[in-house]
Amino acid sequence: MNKWNYKSAKVGENLPELIIGPISRTNLALYAGASGDHNPLHIDTDYAKRIGLPDVIAHGMLIMGYLARVLTNNINQNQILEYGVQFSSITNIGETLSCSGIVKEVLGSKSNKILKLELKVKDQDNDTKLKGYSLIKTS
Amino acid sequence: MLDRSLINKSYPPIIFDIEKQRLKFFSKATGQTDPIYFDETIARKKGFPSLLAPPTFLTTVGHEQKSPYQYLNDLSVDLKDVLHAGQIYKFHSLVFAGDVITMNSKIKDMYDKKNGCLEFVEFESLYTNQNGKLVVESLSTLVIR
Numbered sequence: 001m002n003k004w005n006y007k008s009a010k011v012g013e014n015l016p017e018l019i020i021g022p023i024s025r026t027n028l029a030l031y032a033g034a035s036g037d038h039n040p041l042h043i044d045t046d047y048a049k050r051i052g053l054p055d056v057i058a059h060g061m062l063i064m065g066y067l068a069r070v071l072t073n074n075i076n077q078n079q080i081l082e083y084g085v086q087f088s089s090i091t092n093i094g095e096t097l098s099c100s101g102i103v104k105e106v107l108g109s110k111s112n113k114i115l116k117l118e119l120k121v122k123d124q125d126n127d128t129k130l131k132g133y134s135l136i137k138t139s
Numbered sequence: 140m141l142d143r144s145l146i147n148k149s150y151p152p153i154i155f156d157i158e159k160q161r162l163k164f165f166s167k168a169t170g171q172t173d174p175i176y177f178d179e180t181i182a183r184k185k186g187f188p189s190l191l192a193p194p195t196f197l198t199t200v201g202h203e204q205k206s207p208y209q210y211l212n213d214l215s216v217d218l219k220d221v222l223h224a225g226q227i228y229k230f231h232s233l234v235f236a237g238d239v240i241t242m243n244s245k246i247k248d249m250y251d252k253k254n255g256c257l258e259f260v261e262f263e264s265l266y267t268n269q270n271g272k273l274v275v276e277s278l279s280t281l282v283i284r
Contacts, residue, residue, distance in 0.1 A: 020170065027168075030164075030167070030168040031168045031169070033164065033168070034161070034164040034165040034167070034168035034169075034199070035165065035168070035198055035199050035202060036199045036202030036203055036207075037198070037202050037207075038202070039218065041218075041219070051219045060222075060223040060226070061195060061198050061223065061226065062168070062169065064195055064226060065165075065168075065169030065170075065193070065195045066169060066170060068169070068193060068194045068195055069169070069170060069171060069172075071194065072171065072173065072193060072194065073172075073173075077191060077193075077194065077233060078233055080194060080230055081229070081230060082227070082228065082229050082230065083194055083195075083227075083228050083230070084225070084226065084227035084228065085225065085226055085227075086224065086225045087222070087223055087224055087225065087226075090222075
């Protein structure tokens with residue numbers, strides 16, 4: 001795969017954006033099976049209604065998994081030291097997500113550079129779903 | 140108010156075999172496209188022992204037990220009142236099909252915000268492989284509404 005050239009990356013540089021969606025029930029059902037997270041909140045509309053939600057919502061970890069592709073599409077996975085997110089708002093069926101990343105800081109020494117990336121997932125209305133970061137070693 | 144005396148309560152280890160089919164299923168469900176997640180021959184050509192586990196794969200380990208949310212039961216919290224607020228992974232080594240992973244977890248911390256209206260629980264999981272090497276550290280933060 002064609003990897004983003006992180007060795008020469010500079011502060012302010014964007015990683016290629018990834019568009020996901022629209023999120024479907026099939027996406028949630030497959031992730032429930034694959035991850036083993038069978039919380040009915042994500043797969044059972046009757047249950048979601050019973051607890052006062054209009055419909056099922058996406059697993060936060062599914063969105064984190066999608067956002068991880070901004071990393072793995074562009075960076076060898078063994079360069080990823082850390083990856084963290086904060087879930088800001090829920091993702092509903094039918095939403096389209098844009099996953100993005102930008103180089104926020106360059107840390108470490110010249111021979112042992114570490115990139116700090118700022119990551120984000122937004123929906124079609126520009127609402128932030130998830131904010132994250134990653135530390136990437138370049139040597 | 141959550142029972143803060145349960146901070147540092149640890150849970151029995153969970154042992155999990157990393158299987159090729161499960162990895163492929165997870166990689167498909169999260170939309171990975173690189174063949175190193177799907178085709179063992181290509182993964183080997185790239186120098187890996189087998190299929191690679193994507194970054195968030197080890198989330199599956201915690202769900203492979205009779206009562207995946209036991210710590211919430213211990214805290215007398217209903218699953219419907221919980222949202223995942225944050226998740227951090229620290230990676231020390233890659234994980235591959237064929238690895239046997241042991242997960243050790245504990246309640247790491249609890250705190251509240253907005254004068255106790257929102258309570259938070261931090262749950263830590265450490266994953267070691269069959270050689271006793273720590274491969275991934277995970278910190279999950281849950282908010283109780």
